[in-house]
Amino acid sequence: MGLSVVVAGGGSAGHIEPALAFADAIRRLRPDTEVTALGTERGLDTQLIPARGYKLELIPPVPLPRKPSGDLVRLPGRVRTAVNQVRRVLDQVHADVVVGFGGYVALPAYLGARGRVPVVVHEANARAGLANKVGARFAAAVATAVPGSGLPGEQVVGMPLRRSITGLDRAALRAQARAYFRLPPHGPVLLVFGGSQGARTLNTAIAAALPGLVHARIAVLHAYGKNGTPAPPAPGYVPLPYIDRMDLAYAAADAVLGRCGMTTVAEVTAVGLPGVYVPLPHGNGEQALNAEPVVAAGGGLLVPDAELTGDRTLAEVLPLLAHPGRLAAMGAAARASGHADADERLARVVLGVLGS
Structure with a gap:
């Protein structure tokens, strides 16, 4: 039976491109792998992901406020809604693993997968963002582009890029x-x-x-x-x-x-x-x-x-x-x-x- 891999790297090209490069690689290594990408309508997801031949499942965006604001007060409700949608997708595709690349799509993906399927986190930057800091707490593995991210148990693999x-x-x-x-x-x-x-x-x-x-x-x-x-x-x-x-x-x-x-x-x-x-x-x-x-x-x-x-x-x-x-x-x-x-x-x- 093939693998079912869910990638969460939507929003900006900086999150989407490494997610898709990884998706290409795992399908080269295991051609029976089904890859499903999580994304939102806010970013470049609907443009970039289907164009590369991957199935896109939309979830509500969960922007992460950097400063105290009304968005911070509304955050728990938005997270709950997005997490529930993630769980529905995981059930539909019989997910074996969630691989996240940070950003506002990754946070609900990590929380939705917790206790259900393993989580693997990839951090692209020298300093980890909030979503990956959360996901790394219960991840089965943490991979980084460069050393010194501050995430526990990091394995430096580099930045996945297109062939x-x-x-x-x-x-x-x-x-x-x-x-x-x-x-x-x-x-x-x-x-x-x-x-x-x-x-x-x-x-x-x-x-x-x-x-x-x-x-x-x-x-x-x-x-x-x-x-x-x-x-x-x-x-x-x-x-x-x-x-x-x-x-x-x-x-x-x-x-x-x-x-x-x-x-x-x-x-x-x-x-x-x-x-x-x-x-x-x-x-x-x-x-x-x-x-x-x-x-x-x-x-x-x-x-x-x-x-x-x-x-x-x-x-x-x-x-x-x-x-x-x-x-x-x-x-x-x-x-x-x-x-x-x-x-x-x-x-x-x-x-x-x-x-x-």
């Missing part, structure tokens, strides 16, 4: 990738991106640095975000609001300038690119922590958001892209610091919990 990224042959795709984006076929390319909505600091810094980059004959592929603003036109500068072929973007590039969410760090290291990482200036400081192992290994550089100006961009990027030997060494260090097989490592943790 189109972890199996990327950048050298073989380089010419095709540059033609796809209409980049110069020769010379260094800097890839710049800061999330789907863009990053004002990155956009402003690139606009200021662009004359110097053009003078050094460095091309720029710049995802400025749906709410962002591109730099003025310049030779070798390719601005896009969003890049839907990140595999080709990585293949076209020689280095990356971007934020350091865990998915970004994991992808950039998996493909062996040097990164100049600029952590978000707010939150709990987790973005800087995400990049620290890569920087310590020599695969990246860290620049505080407040310090990223046009001049600082040139000071970091020009010496890097001017020396192919340094690029190659940093790229190799980046790749060595990552976990390209994290999807299957997590799948084996789950199969171990099930004794399969």
Whole structure:
């Protein structure tokens, strides 16, 4: 009889993508596995999950307030409603295990599974979120992307990623990738991106640095975000609001300038690119922590958001892209610091919990 695995990673792409990469991996290892994804109508769940061929079961969203508010007062009732729906789904699909990836879908999933089926938690960030802190208390196994999450019994497996990224042959795709984006076929390319909505600091810094980059004959592929603003036109500068072929973007590039969410760090290291990482200036400081192992290994550089100006961009990027030997060494260090097989490592943790 096949396995029935329920994944809870809805909401943002940062939760959904590792959940789906894990789902792909466990089906490779155990083709008789049925995977059901829990999600809500609020996030990207209805767009991303069915498109990858997985069954989606919707539950009520349970946003987790960060500060005292009316939402905090209403939270217990919302959790109860969502937990009851989770339990109905678990019964319908005869679930063997729930694998959660944090966020507001994971909390009711963990609570609904407690005492019924085993729970496996995966924490993507250097500092665990509330949902995973709760789930880890009674989880059969806790897996993390990087060490030091603070969760009990963590096993570091890395960040599950799509095979189109972890199996990327950048050298073989380089010419095709540059033609796809209409980049110069020769010379260094800097890839710049800061999330789907863009990053004002990155956009402003690139606009200021662009004359110097053009003078050094460095091309720029710049995802400025749906709410962002591109730099003025310049030779070798390719601005896009969003890049839907990140595999080709990585293949076209020689280095990356971007934020350091865990998915970004994991992808950039998996493909062996040097990164100049600029952590978000707010939150709990987790973005800087995400990049620290890569920087310590020599695969990246860290620049505080407040310090990223046009001049600082040139000071970091020009010496890097001017020396192919340094690029190659940093790229190799980046790749060595990552976990390209994290999807299957997590799948084996789950199969171990099930004794399969």
